[in-house]
Amino acid sequence: xTQQDIFDIVAAHLWTQGKQSKEGKDCLxxxxxxxxxxxxxxxxxxxxxxxxETQGVFSIVDPKEPSIYSPTIYALYxxxxxxxxxxxxxxxxxxxxNWKTPQALKNALSILAENFRLSADILSSFVEPxxxxxxxxxx
Numbered sequence: 001x002t003q004q005d006i007f008d009i010v011a012a013h014l015w016t017q018g019k020q021s022k023e024g025k026d027c028l029x030x031x032x033x034x035x036x037x038x039x040x041x042x043x044x045x046x047x048x049x050x051x052x053e054t055q056g057v058f059s060i061v062d063p064k065e066p067s068i069y070s071p072t073i074y075a076l077y078x079x080x081x082x083x084x085x086x087x088x089x090x091x092x093x094x095x096x097x098n099w100k101t102p103q104a105l106k107n108a109l110s111i112l113a114e115n116f117r118l119s120a121d122i123l124s125s126f127v128e129p130x131x132x133x134x135x136x137x138x139x
Contacts, residue, residue, distance in 0.1 A: 001076060003081060003082060003085050003116060003118060004118050004119060006042070006076065006082065006085060006086070006089070007085070007089075007112070007113060007116070007118045007122075008122045009041070009042065010038045010041060010042070010089050011109050011113075011122055011123065012122060013036070013038075013041040014038060014041075014092075014093065014105065014109070015102075015105065015106075015109075015126045017035060017036070018102075019035065019099060020035070020037070020093060020094070020096070020099055021035035021036050021037040021040055021093070022035075026053075026054065027093060027094045028040070028053050029043060029048065029052050029053060029060075030043075030048060030053075037090065037093045037094070038086075038089035038090050038092060038093040039057050039060075039073065039086060039089065039090050039093075042072065042073060042076065043060075043070050043072060043073060044072055047070045047071065047072055047073075048070075049067065049068060051067050051068050052068045052070070055068050056090075057073065057077065057083075057086055057087060057090055060073055060074075061073050061074040061077045061078075073086070081116075084116075085116055088112055088115070088116070089112070092108050092109070092112055095108070102126075102128045103128065106123055106126060106128075109123055110123055
């Protein structure tokens with residue numbers, strides 16, 4: 001999987017989900033309500049373990065830690081460029097200010113794409129949710 005593939009998959013996932021995978025103040029790979037973070041969406045169901053929660057991406061790629069190890073994330077993480085991209089995507093997900101508005105998330109993804117010299121073309125297909133209409137007042 002290329003860096004562009006990783007970016008496109010995660011960007012589409014985060015945009016479609018529309019909110020952080022979070023319980024309380026803790027960001028989670030997978031929440032109890034079915035949400036997943038930037039890394040969590042890349043972890044196959046067969047590899048996910050609740051023990052991964054509260055562990056950084058560095059920990060879940062360590063084969064010496066079988067209780068939290070993800071071979072899929074390890075394979076993605078195994079190149080220097082991918083490890084930096086995965087950490088950046090995790091940081092983007094975990095930063096509350098990126099979720100203030102849909103445009104804030106789109107801007108953060110665009111900047112990340114630019115920093116990694118990736119195409120941000122996928123972002124042009126993201127349609128912002130419509131704002132609730134103002135109630136009309138009858139006089």
